[in-house]
Amino acid sequence: MxxxxxxxxxxxxxxxxxxxxxxxxxxxxxxxxxxxxxxxxxxxxxxxxxxxxxxxxxxxxxxxxxxxxxxxxxxxxxxxxxxxxxxxxxxxxxxxxxxxxxxxxxxxxxxxxxxxxxxxxxxxxxxxxxxxxxxxxxxxxxxxxxxxxxxxxxxxxxxxxxxxxxxxxxxxxxxxxxxxxxxxxxxxxxxxxxxxxxxxxxxxxxxxxxxxxxxxxxxxxxxxxxxxxxxxxxxxxxxGGGVREGPTFRDLRPAPWSTVAPGPVTIAVTATTPSGLRSVRLSLDGRELPVTESGDRNTRTVSTQLTLQPGFFVVTAIATDELGRSFTAQWQFVVSPDPRDSWWFRADGTPRQQQITASLRALSEAFRWHFFGYSWDGAYHPEMPTHASVASTLRVVTRSPMHFGTLSPTEPIMISAAVVSSESPLASVELTLNGQPLDVEISRDDERRWLVYAIRTLSPGTYGVTATVRDTAGRRFTTVWGFVVSSDANENPWFYPDGRMKAEVVTRTLRTLVEGWRWHTRGQSWDGKPHPEFPTHSTGVSGAEPLPQWFDAQGRPNQQAISDTLRMLEQEFRWHFWGISWDGNRHPEIPTHAD
The missing domain is CATH 2.60.120.260 (Galactose-binding domain-like)
Incomplete structure (x- = not known):
């Protein structure tokens, strides 16, 4: 002090x-x-x-x-x-x-x-x-x-x-x-x-x-x-925001990741603190809810009842104590007439393509930004912590193809990035496709606005583009995006057009996320060696734990293993980035940037 x-x-x-x-x-x-x-x-x-x-x-x-x-x-x-x-x-x-x-x-x-x-x-x-x-x-x-x-x-x-x-x-x-x-x-x-x-x-x-x-x-x-x-x-x-001390929650309703029947649904939580509660707020899918309150100065239950149709819902609870410390819990639930339905799989075991794609996409994008400062949309993201030094004065304002878009293999494809610097003149812009440098054309509006592009005819497959921008002051900014070339517009990086999961691609994505996350938060090395090229909060190195078996030998998804892995990653990412709890408790076993 x-x-x-x-x-x-x-x-x-x-x-x-x-x-x-x-x-x-x-x-x-x-x-x-x-x-x-x-x-x-x-x-x-x-x-x-x-x-x-x-x-x-x-x-x-x-x-x-x-x-x-x-x-x-x-x-x-x-x-x-x-x-x-x-x-x-x-x-x-x-x-x-x-x-x-x-x-x-x-x-x-x-x-x-x-x-x-x-x-x-x-x-x-x-x-x-x-x-x-x-x-x-x-x-x-x-x-x-x-x-x-x-x-x-x-x-x-x-x-x-x-x-x-x-x-x-x-x-x-x-x-x-x-x-x-x-x-x-x-x-x-x-x-x-x-x-x-x-x-x-x-x-x-x-x-x-x-x-x-x-x-x-x-x-x-x-x-x-x-x-x-x-x-x-x-x-x-x-x-601090209550990550180390202050309010906590209990009795989250509906229970996190649960499935409830359509109709009247009670949404409620109880906040407690020895410091006195100033407020407890509830929101559903980002919309604050009017609530009924009960309790005393140090313990308060807020609740409301809504009529909900089948769908996917996210609850956020924020408790603030009299010292100004705020603590946030966030949890998901499903509304469905079949209690066996879940967030990522239907009752019959069919994967929910939209939900799984959204989770894998969000986790991959957050992972790259947090580890390496690679933007997914060409913008600087101060709301999300990163271990990299990222130039906020450089940005990619437009790019093609569209991120996660699906394009036909019959037409030439323009791979481009329109780049702007708000301070120093631009020095270079490099484009790579699946790790290979592209020979590009550059159109310069002025010294701070460039359009860099290449035109290619591509065979069916999944592609990743990296644009690396540098200015004359030595600042650097990188954005990464992906797309699919396929004759069927319903195909995406993780799913075939018929809705089947691409076992090899999904396994590779989950393995990268889990091994990277274990190293970053716990110092668990996937090969038993230190990896200084990847940031970690741990001061030591430990051996790897076995990975879940996400698919069987025939490529059929293991519903429980995939759900458990995605749930763990989403919950721990939120805590690590923003100190948002998934169960209402603090988690000192996981480092957080919200301190």
Whole structure:
């Protein structure tokens, strides 16, 4: 934990001339407090004067016994913008912010409460271009001498530059701003003080003599989660999304991977935590459900009943405790009149081509990105962790043939990639087909936009294309895609046109996934040797375990073995990438990037 000498009373005496020259707070080192990345600063808007204090109270704070307290002097009608800023959230996409809430207390002065602000970069240069401001008084009534909680993520904001339709006189939602600027990310202003901030003063009149406090600030975006508790000793930070501690689940219904009859289906889960539950949410196939709640502060059951027709369904439960730690469970179930039907096989043992293809495709794509940084669609994927160094400034905007497409062998096939660099000029683009380099033509729109292509007549079979892009700065980006050449459009990489599984291809895919996964998460080597060319979280090497027998000697699928393998891979991939549990429990035996 970072510690810096910041006095219990951070004095922000501000004279306009001095601030124009330095814009720095005065930090008397009378005692040490923990700030954990937060710092006090000011921006001039007059000749006002303010202080920031970590202290006990006021009244009974929502968490702990203390708070961050602001006082604005009556000088110059309180014209000073006193700020407390946190730069640890920079680079967070604006669209990723799912929770931003805090508590305020007004001790003296009417109409105003401490506001939040987000500094955002709009053009990708890493420097903030705009500041978005959330004022409690524009989102409700500020009640003096009362602790009030404000849910800012879903509240109304305004843009300091008036962009995205968010005006101070007509504030709007962050989602509206994100539609206008979908690539907006939190960033630092040129002065280096900002990112996420708490402020008082400047916005409006009547700040002279104002006093108030802030406590229990929650920030959550994807797997990034912070709970900042302001105490008399400084900032107490709780990090992480609940992967190591916080809520857990039990009694998942319907049971994971189960099959239930069509009609009324109860969807429910029970969340527990010793830290107190703030919320428990349920969604089905990405749609949040209205639920009935029961229980107490530390144990809560949420449930709903829906009428469901036959199909495949995914439930997601998210529990957040009072420290801001969130934990997610996700599980699947099947609705069918035949209880022997399953996710990947029908009751008679016939493989479900669409379901198995979707699982093998998703697992293969995630595997390549995570291990090697190979994109499946030509785009950069910050939502998914990777062990490779991947250039976010390069992308393949279009490619052919279509990924997982099936083409006729009677026509010449164009293999192409349209490549764009957002920064340095392009240096080279290489195409390979099944590992063999292609002799390509290059059409250059300009130094940052190229179309690279080759035309070939191909015999029936399965093909893989790799496009490797480099720019003049040495950055590299790789995308991989596949297609099938067949006289029957119903054929795909893993299935014949009649719906039979390609035993040899499916076995090779599953073997690669299982052996790669065992090495990556457990250090189990398929040949007993170390493999430094593949990343691993293990510090040692162990021997291989036997692989399941996925097909018999006649090429008939082993339903149980294939289902068990796909289930294991999907469950462990989700945990490893995002800390999403398949059964409501934590799994410390499997490493996760969600820490």
């Amino acid at each position: 970072h510690r810096s000498p910041l006095g219990n009373q951070v004095r922000l005496g501000v004279l306009l001339v001095l601030l124009l020259a330095l814009a720095l707070p005065l930090l008397p080192a009378r005692a040490q407090v923990t700030t954990d990345g937060w710092s006090g600063t000011v921006e001039p808007c007059g000749n006002g004067f303010a202080t920031q204090t970590f202290g006990p109270g006021p009244a009974s704070p929502p968490h702990g016994t203390g708070s961050l307290q602001f006082s604005v002097a009556a000088v110059d009608d309180g014209k000073v913008w006193s700020q407390f800023v946190q730069r640890g959230v920079v680079e967070t996409p604006l669209t990723a912010i799912s929770e931003l809430r805090y508590w305020t207390f007004v001790s003296r002065g009417a109409g105003h409460a401490p506001h939040l602000f987000l500094d955002v970069d709009l053009n990708g240069d890493g420097v903030a271009d705009d500041r978005l401001i959330y004022q409690p008084e524009l989102n409700g009534t500020v009640t003096p001498l009362t602790w009030q909680e404000w849910s800012a993520a879903g509240g109304r904001w305004w843009s300091q530059r008036g962009l995205g339709g968010l005006l101070q006189g007509a504030p709007g939602l962050l989602t509206s701003y994100a539609l206008a600027f979908p690539n907006a990310r939190l960033a630092l202003p040129e002065g280096g003080q900002g990112g996420l901030g708490i402020g008082v003063g400047c916005l409006g009149s009547g700040w002279g003599g104002w006093q108030g406090a802030v406590d229990a600030l929650v920030f959550r975006a994807g797997t990034l989660s912070f709970f900042w508790d302001f105490e008399a000793t400084g900032v107490v930070t709780t990090r």
